Amino acid sequence: MKRTLLGLFILGLVAAATVFLTQRRGPEPLAVSMVYGGEKTAFLENPRLKEILAKEGVTLSLQRAGSIEMATTLDVAGKDCIWPSSAVAAEIARLSGKRPVAVETIFSSPIVLFAWDEAATALTSAGLVEERGGFLYGDTVAIVGRIMEGARWREDFKLPIFGPFRVLSTDPAISNSGNLWAGLLAIGMNGGEPPDRERMRALTPAIKAYFDAMGYMETSSGPMFEGFLTQGMGARPLISGYENQLVEFVAQNADAADLIRARIRVIYPEPTVFASHPMIAMTPACQRLIGILRSKEVQDVAWSDHGFRTGLIGVTNDPAALRLARLPETITAVAPMPSAEATLDLVEALRHAP
Numbered sequence: 001m002k003r004t005l006l007g008l009f010i011l012g013l014v015a016a017a018t019v020f021l022t023q024r025r026g027p028e029p030l031a032v033s034m035v036y037g038g039e040k041t042a043f044l045e046n047p048r049l050k051e052i053l054a055k056e057g058v059t060l061s062l063q064r065a066g067s068i069e070m071a072t073t074l075d076v077a078g079k080d081c082i083w084p085s086s087a088v089a090a091e092i093a094r095l096s097g098k099r100p101v102a103v104e105t106i107f108s109s110p111i112v113l114f115a116w117d118e119a120a121t122a123l124t125s126a127g128l129v130e131e132r133g134g135f136l137y138g139d140t141v142a143i144v145g146r147i148m149e150g151a152r153w154r155e156d157f158k159l160p161i162f163g164p165f166r167v168l169s170t171d172p173a174i175s176n177s178g179n180l181w182a183g184l185l186a187i188g189m190n191g192g193e194p195p196d197r198e199r200m201r202a203l204t205p206a207i208k209a210y211f212d213a214m215g216y217m218e219t220s221s222g223p224m225f226e227g228f229l230t231q232g233m234g235a236r237p238l239i240s241g242y243e244n245q246l247v248e249f250v251a252q253n254a255d256a257a258d259l260i261r262a263r264i265r266v267i268y269p270e271p272t273v274f275a276s277h278p279m280i281a282m283t284p285a286c287q288r289l290i291g292i293l294r295s296k297e298v299q300d301v302a303w304s305d306h307g308f309r310t311g312l313i314g315v316t317n318d319p320a321a322l323r324l325a326r327l328p329e330t331i332t333a334v335a336p337m338p339s340a341e342a343t344l345d346l347v348e349a350l351r352h353a354p
Contacts, residue, residue, distance in 0.1 A: 029057045029058075029059070030056070030057055030059070030285055030288055030289070031059050031061065031285070032058060032059070032080045032289050033078065033081070034060060034062055034063070034079060034082070034083055034286075035064075035065050035074065035082050035083065036062060036064060036081075037064075037065070037067045037083060037085040037175075037176055037277075038065075038066075038175075038220035038221065038222050039085060039109075039177065039242055040083065040085075040277070041064065042306060043248075043308065044060070044062060048301045048305065052295075052297055056292050058288075064220075066170075066171070066175045066176065066220065067084035067086065068089060068173060068347055069174045070082050070084055070089075070093070071089045071092040071098075072347070076282070080281070080286040080289075081279055081282065081283075082100075082282065083106075083279050083280070084176060084280070085276075086179070086180060086337065087276045087278055087337070088179075088183070089176055089179070089278075090278045092343065092344050094340075095340055098282070101281050101282065101283065101286075101287065102280075102286075103278050103279070103280050103281070104278065104279050104281070104294065105278045106278070106293050107299065107302045107310055108274050108276045108277055108309050109242040109275050109307065109308055109309060110243050110273070110274050110309075110331045111180045111240055111242065111243075111272050111275065112240070112241065112242070112267060112269070113167060113238055113239070113240055113241075113267040113269060114239050114265070114266060115238045115264070115266075116233035116237055116238075116264065117262070117263050118233060118237075119159065119161075119237040119265075120267060122153075122159050123138065123157070123238075123267070126146075126156075127139075128142050133328070134326075135268060135328050136265055136268065137267070137269075137333075138268065138269045139270060140187065140269040140271055140272070141188050141192050143269070144185055144188025145188070146165060147164075147167070147185075150164060151165040152165055159237070165238075166214075167238050168214065168217075168239045169214075169217065169239065169240045170217055170218050170219060170220060170224050171218065171219050172211060172347065173350045173351040174219045175218070175219050175220055176221075176275060177224070177241055177242060177275070179343070180273050180275055180337070181240040182207060182211070182346060182350065183337045183338055184240075184269060184272065186200060186207060187271065187335050187338070189203050189207075190203065192335065194335055194336050194338040194342075196339070196342060197345060200338055200342040200343075200345060204345070204346055204349045208350055211350055221245065222245075225245045229249070243268075244308050244309075246266060246307070247307025248307055251305055251306070268328070268331065270333035271334055271335035272331065272333065272335070273336075273337050274334055277308070307327065
């Protein structure tokens with residue numbers, strides 16, 4: 001009996017020592033290779049995030065690419081994670097032959113329109129935009145209708161801007177923000193509802209003509225937004241992008257906050273579509289990273305420093321936590337994107353030169 005008790009005592013000591021030594025060593029080191037969308041660059045470079053990952057023993061090997069590109073044509077063999085910027089991109093990846101072990105949404109951001117103040121005022125006067133509760137909301141069907149009618153900034157909106165009235169975007173065949181705008185354009189052309197595959201084929205020639213007329217398009221939302229700010233209203237009066245881009249820019253450029261507030265307006269299309277930023281785990285290593293990124297500590301960093309809305313069920317975003325920027329607490333007028341099959345058909349059509 002005494003020997004049994006002694007044996008149990010020794011086993012307990014060994015177990016306690018093992019736990020103690022494990023805690024002293026920290027978590028097992030984890031190297032994760034990832035392809036990610038460029039709109040998450042600042043988040044992945046955030047010192048607060050890097051500190052959290054270091055405590056967890058995680059090191060990242062990163063490759064930046066467009067969300068549609070990584071879901072379709074990019075070779076991602078050997079990567080642990082693929083991190084595009086919409087659920088549709090994740091489904092397109094599956095249709096393209098990729099076989100994930102898990103898919104989890106990390107956070108999200110709605111598509112919005114960024115406008116210079118004179119352009120926003122002109123759209124409000126024309127009845128395409130209205131102010132409610134201190135925020136601007138645009139009628140998606142009406143805005144798209146004026147675009148497709150061939151309205152022009154100078155003639156129809158009385159602004160000293162050359163060229164047709166349109167929303168500029170990134171390349172929809174490569175970049176997710178451009179692809180989401182293409183989807184929202186199709187929704188606007190379809191009376192506010194996502195078109196099915198057959199209807200999308202009917203709309204595709206007009207959508208292709210719209211993007212062909214833009215000429216050169218950036219392949220990432222970051223340069224697109226920076227060009228909007230630096231080139232001014234004459235070159236880029238109205239662009240589509242992610243809501244969080246303004247939060248992120250102001251947080252990183254506090255000295256420009258007053259100018260941004262005075263000159264830049266955020267217009268929330270009704271309906272809009274969400275970029276859901278799903279992490280596609282190709283290996284178990286990525287699954288462990290997903291658990292870390294979905295922790296409240298990381299989600300707080302994503303919201304307060306970058307304006308990404310939480311991916312945690314039951315958790316709301318407190319606008320007071322944002323630094324130097326103001327966003328509505330919730331986005332209610334949201335349409336689902338067209339199906340992955342319909343979107344992939346559109347992408348294939350847009351990928352080919354005119």
